[in-house]
Amino acid sequence: MRLLSEHKPYWVTDLADTAIGKVPRVGSLLEAADRLGTLKVRLDIGRNSYSVPAGLYALGQPDEKAHVLVTANYKLTFDTLRQALPGVNCWLLVLNTKGVNVWCAAGKGTFGTEELLYRLKFTRLDQVVSHRALILPQLGAPGISAHEVAKQTGFKVIYGPVRATDVKAFLASGLKATKEMRRVRFDFVDRAAVTPIELVHTFRPQGLILATLFVLNLLGRQPQLWSAAFTNTMLNFLPFLGAFTIGCVLVPLLLPWIPFRSFVLKGLSTGLIWAAYVVMNLPLFGMAPSPVTAVALMLLLPAISAFLALNFTGSTTYTSFSGVKKEVRLGLKPILFSGALGIILMLVGKAIQVMT
Amino acid sequence: MKHLYLKNVSTLSLDEEKCTGCGLCTSVCPHSVFEIRSSKAVILDKDACIECGACAKNCAFSAIRVVSGVGCAFAILNGLLRGSAPTCD
Numbered sequence: 001m002r003l004l005s006e007h008k009p010y011w012v013t014d015l016a017d018t019a020i021g022k023v024p025r026v027g028s029l030l031e032a033a034d035r036l037g038t039l040k041v042r043l044d045i046g047r048n049s050y051s052v053p054a055g056l057y058a059l060g061q062p063d064e065k066a067h068v069l070v071t072a073n074y075k076l077t078f079d080t081l082r083q084a085l086p087g088v089n090c091w092l093l094v095l096n097t098k099g100v101n102v103w104c105a106a107g108k109g110t111f112g113t114e115e116l117l118y119r120l121k122f123t124r125l126d127q128v129v130s131h132r133a134l135i136l137p138q139l140g141a142p143g144i145s146a147h148e149v150a151k152q153t154g155f156k157v158i159y160g161p162v163r164a165t166d167v168k169a170f171l172a173s174g175l176k177a178t179k180e181m182r183r184v185r186f187d188f189v190d191r192a193a194v195t196p197i198e199l200v201h202t203f204r205p206q207g208l209i210l211a212t213l214f215v216l217n218l219l220g221r222q223p224q225l226w227s228a229a230f231t232n233t234m235l236n237f238l239p240f241l242g243a244f245t246i247g248c249v250l251v252p253l254l255l256p257w258i259p260f261r262s263f264v265l266k267g268l269s270t271g272l273i274w275a276a277y278v279v280m281n282l283p284l285f286g287m288a289p290s291p292v293t294a295v296a297l298m299l300l301l302p303a304i305s306a307f308l309a310l311n312f313t314g315s316t317t318y319t320s321f322s323g324v325k326k327e328v329r330l331g332l333k334p335i336l337f338s339g340a341l342g343i344i345l346m347l348v349g350k351a352i353q354v355m356t
Numbered sequence: 357m358k359h360l361y362l363k364n365v366s367t368l369s370l371d372e373e374k375c376t377g378c379g380l381c382t383s384v385c386p387h388s389v390f391e392i393r394s395s396k397a398v399i400l401d402k403d404a405c406i407e408c409g410a411c412a413k414n415c416a417f418s419a420i421r422v423v424s425g426v427g428c429a430f431a432i433l434n435g436l437l438r439g440s441a442p443t444c445d
Contacts, residue, residue, distance in 0.1 A: 104444070107408065107426040141384035141410035142424065159383050177383070184386035186359055256357040263429075314428030314444070316359070318387065321407040321425030321442075323362035328432050 009052070011079075016058035020124045025058040028086045034079050041076055042193065044200045050075045051099030056123040060089035064130040067171060069160070070116065071137065072097040072105050077164075084164040088171065091129065095119050106143030113145045120153055135160045135167075135175070138182060186317045191252045194315045198248035202308065209240050216350050235286030239278040243301040246270050247308025252315070263319070264331035267309025271302030292349035300342025303335045310335075366405040367423040372396055374419035381420060384410040 008024075010033060015022040041047040051073045059069075059082055068091040071081050078094060095115050097105035105111035116134075120126070136144060138159045146157035161170050161181035170177055213236045217229040247267050251258060258266045278285060278301065279294040287293055310327055313319040368389070377395035382388075387404040390397045390411065397419070399405075409424025425442060435442040 138384060139386065141414055142408040146380065146414050147416035162386060182383065183388055256359055261360050261362050310429045314430045318359045318406060319361050319427030320366055320405060321427050322365040322367055324427040324429050324432055326362060326365055328429055
């Protein structure tokens, strides 16, 4: 830990003395810099390198009898955990999950038995604490074999609650998790927290569509003002912006209220309603009413929404591997076909408009 | 409001012969799929299973089987494109 004392991160308060030497200490109060970091990763800025060094940390003033909480080294995870534990003195054993949250890392196996065994040995935890119990987040269970850890190290794995905010109550109740603590949720607020990133991820295709529409607008008429072409491009883009917003924001937010269990159908149905509205009001979006354009948009817009809704399965907490495989198997080809045909018809419609 | 996903797709299965009723599966399952009834685990709601694999991995008696993976279209598409197993990297 000498290295840490020389290059102490701002969130480490000082060093705690233990039987094996100094261990970095953290508090449960987040600073402005931590909060800014959270905001940034929610918007996908530097999300893939937002980590803390793996190892043992002291939260508050733990002694050799204090609980050991195991967590991931994604800083958002680390911060969420310590923030949920004001006034608690315990050890935090941070696994190297390559800056990924507990659940995703457990799925990948980086929050796994092997890493836990290695980290236990590396940090010499058995010399720091006198007991032999580890409290793991329940969502780490897909990567951990509790009986294997017990067999190899003598440490008993106790699965704590799903949510960090329940850990304090879990500790206070003598390590008893209620049924509610064990159940993963996906409430409106949870969904709202993960939707901005969905939209940010589509900036590139949206930019591509904008550029294409601009070029088409320039091709359109005789010598035309750039500003007019620009304005019309913006109007033309609105139907697409709507389709993206439906797939990335509206379907996620309204998830349980939209009929159908399938995400493809949730996106498709909502996208169809939007497409129907657009087609009935083409002049509003700077487009000349034409049957070809109408059909093109009816094919293209729902396909965009359906694809993005399908993509959202990865951000949810209740979609199964087999279920999503089935959706991809049945839904992907129709989506791509509908989208491709829509694009072709859009171009055909434009060509007809230019030539007549 | 409870979220419901596709029915009859989960690969989860339980061997009651091997089950000792220790109840660890009820602790690790994030969707309350299991319950202990007269010292044996039972599958209450198979359609709620997301195949995360936590139960099977933590069953010391190998009583649970499930083909586990992550329900993420991005990872599955990535795997299709590369001809590999699903991956989000």
